[in-house]
Amino acid sequence: MTVQWKNTSKTYGFVSQAFHWIVAILIIATFVIGQAWEDTSRGDPNFELLASLHKSFGILILFLFIFRIIWRCINPAPALPENTPFFLRLIAMIIHWGLYALMFMLPFSGIGASFNAGVAIDFFGLFIIESPIPRNIEVAKKLIDVHHILTKTLLAFFLLHVLASLKHHFWNRDDILTRMLDIRRPFHRFLR
Ligand code: HEM
Ligand code: HEM
Numbered sequence: 001m002t003v004q005w006k007n008t009s010k011t012y013g014f015v016s017q018a019f020h021w022i023v024a025i026l027i028i029a030t031f032v033i034g035q036a037w038e039d040t041s042r043g044d045p046n047f048e049l050l051a052s053l054h055k056s057f058g059i060l061i062l063f064l065f066i067f068r069i070i071w072r073c074i075n076p077a078p079a080l081p082e083n084t085p086f087f088l089r090l091i092a093m094i095i096h097w098g099l100y101a102l103m104f105m106l107p108f109s110g111i112g113a114s115f116n117a118g119v120a121i122d123f124f125g126l127f128i129i130e131s132p133i134p135r136n137i138e139v140a141k142k143l144i145d146v147h148h149i150l151t152k153t154l155l156a157f158f159l160l161h162v163l164a165s166l167k168h169h170f171w172n173r174d175d176i177l178t179r180m181l182d183i184r185r186p187f188h189r190f191l192r
Pocket of ligand 1 (some may be wrong): 027035059173
């Protein structure tokens with residue numbers, strides 16, 4: 001059986017689909033855990049677990065981002081339907097590249113905040129990443145503010161992104177959603 005690993009002009013290949021859905025699940029989980037952690041007080045028995053899970057998932061997202069963005073740069077996305085107006089193409093581009101930027105800036109600001117606060121990062125209980133820089137609480141506070149603003153931006157972009165996918169599927173009735181969602185597609189050669 002031949003598998004369509006790369007994107008074609010019509011559909012996403014298996015690698016892009018896998019990256020998209022694995023990272024989407026990780027981002028949603030990191031967001032929810034971050035919120036739960038924020039609502040937990042320091043003395044709570046779950047505090048350290050939530051902190052470690054949140055930071056570990058975030059670091060995993062940053063790690064996957066490096067490979068995903070390289071794959072994206074050497075492997076262009078399928079074309080939008082021909083009749084898509086210019087302003088919608090522009091909005092889709094801003095949202096997609098905005099989401100890529102957030103996948104990088106969120107973990108980066110979070111790691112920066114932890115290190116500047118002098119807090120080591122416990123990666124899934126496997127190993128500890130000590131802060132390599134001197135403690136600077138002022139910078140840590142600023143980076144936390146940035147992290148908060150980025151989480152709000154992520155939520156807004158994510159909602160627009162999902163609404164747009166649903167609009168394509170139920171209103172325009174095109175295959176924008178299925179070319180990303182249907183992971184059986186890359187296994188059918190006729191879609192080339
Ligand atoms: C894509 C990855 C990430 C997402 C989506 C994310 C999201 C969140 C969310 C939703 C919160 C709760 C506060 C709020 O609603 O603004 C939060 C808090 C926090 N996150 Fe992240 N985060 C990510 C990665 C990281 C990483 C990698 C670290 C550190 C290694 C980190 C460190 C923190 C810290 C220190 C806080 C608490 C801030 C405070 O005490 O107010 N985050 N994050
Ligand atoms: C669970 C809800 C989600 C749905 C239904 C969804 C749906 C889609 C669809 C249908 C596409 C393809 C668009 C096209 O064909 O032009 C897409 C692409 C994309 N999605 Fe999502 N998505 C979801 C979650 C996420 C999350 C959480 C992120 C990251 C924060 C994300 C980031 C992206 C990016 C960056 C692209 C562009 C891929 C490319 O480079 O071509 N998505 N999404």
